[in-house]
Amino acid sequence: MRKIHSYGRVAKGAIGGLLLCFSVQLFATQPAARPPHASDLLSPSSEVLLVVSGAIAQTNIGSEAHFDRQMLAQLAQHTVYTHTLVTDGVKRFDGVLARDLFAVVGVDPEQTTLVVASALNDYEVLIPMADFYTYDVLLATHMDGEQLQPTDKGPLWVIYPRDEWHQLKDIRYDYRWVWHLNRLHIR
């Protein structure tokens, strides 16, 4: 057991450094960010963590809305305490409410029904739009005060307030807890 814990600490330190190099490499090849596209949305100034596309009114790069860590940090921050299926005990998650993000990019919840959530590991799942307006679904950037890394479940992890709602303790909600989240496509 002690061995495992030491692994966790070492890995986080090493990979935090790796991530920085990786992002420089990844976005160096991308075309320069275009000016905001008829929108109030700011442009990302550092590594993009999340891309929102589809039926949105506010964009900053092409027909998409790109968010870096700073842009996400500027949104109202929320905290959810909950158990998860893959960890032990109650965890504290910090991040932004998905519906707050949708408000920023101009999603009309009346006109949209589904969100296609994709992850760095190519995981893809359909989430009903109603989920985000019924529950306080969090796009978590931190777990127990520590920033989520791609080597764990970062950069973003979709968190449902599982402990708060009885109906969320259901296998049909468990697959919606997307980790490594990096793209939301609104339909």
Place this chain on the structure above:
Amino acid sequence: MLGIQKRFMRYLLPLLTSLLLIVLLVVALFRLSAVQREMRSHINTNMVWVIYYAHLESLRLNDVIQKKALQPEAKVNPLLRYQMLLSRLHLLHDGPQLRFLEKIELLDELNTQTEAIKQLAPFLLSLDLTAQQIAQIQTTLSEFSTLMLRASSQAMTAQWEELGAGMDMNRNAVLAIISIMVGILVCSVFISIQLLMALRQSRENERVKQQKIELIKQLENERKTRELYRSFGAMVSHQFRTPLAIIDASMQRLIRASHRMTPAEVAHRATKAKDATERLTHLIESILSADRFMAQVDLHLQRFSLLELVQQLLASHPFSSTQRRVHFTYDQSADFMLVGDPVLVREILVNLLSNADKYSPLAQPIDMRIYAQDAWLCCEVKDQGRGIAAAELDHIFQRYFRSEKVTDVVGTGIGLYVAAELARLLQAQLCVDSTEGQGSVFTLCLGRDHD
């Protein structure tokens, strides 16, 4: 002993069965809720899926490294794949997953492999890999891949075992619940039968009770009949004895001393006997005629004035003596029209007046009054005669009943009985109020509208 057994069958057994039924229901409820809880808590991390993804990420990293080795210019991202693999290793070392790997005894091996993969980090940071580095990466990944294959087959076996055990438990629980249900069914049937039997018993009891009531009624009727005969006997012995004694005395006197008697005296004795015989005949006649009258009486409803009826009745002066005075009063503002049978009403009133006439001295007038009260029209006949003893008031309307105090007055005890029977037929009320020595008041109240 038999009583205890009967009580056990009637009360204790159904009570015990009901108790058993409740216990069975509660047990069934607990078993079902346990199954329900089990179904909810049974959902766990899908280890096969977790291991599959860890395996897949190692293969994808291997694939990317190979591509990079063959085509150094290829646009691939070995670092991202390495991060994803590390993420999977992280997941395997977390809570439930870690415990599972410990259980299937693969944790030590996984730790070794994880350490080896962690050692690859510096290689993946450099963009140019030597052939030796590539070989080391591939060897490490290949070993990890083998471990994951073993882990996935063991995970599948373990999960299927667990699933099988869960299904066994559920099957047993369902079987237990089915048995309990059968028990509940048996108890219910037993209780239903008990209920039906109790219902039948209660009906039987009701029937016996009815029979008893019927018997009491019959006894009462018999008692009444006996009383009737006794009254009849008393009346006959009183009423018939006097005339018979007169006849007997007159006849004996004539037999013994007729030769010494003047013709006028003989005639006097003979007349006395003849009068007594006439009185007897009259008594018999009145008894028979009352019976005939009651047998033939019929109700003919019509609208008439009570005031006119009483006035006509008084005008006919139905009394034994012309000296008899009647003091008649009535409320002039009242309406005395009603629906009824005037013939029967007249008969009742004749009886009441005749009684008042018989049992009050000539010097005291009879008071007669008619008045309206709510839906009723009442006729009151009041005398100041000898009155009726309180003990006899209850019997005054019985057939052949005659007061002990009136044996000196000729009567059959039929008049008031007929009046009461007719009042019943008319749905009227006939009441008496009397004080011995002061007189009696008879009141007949008739409904204005006959039903």
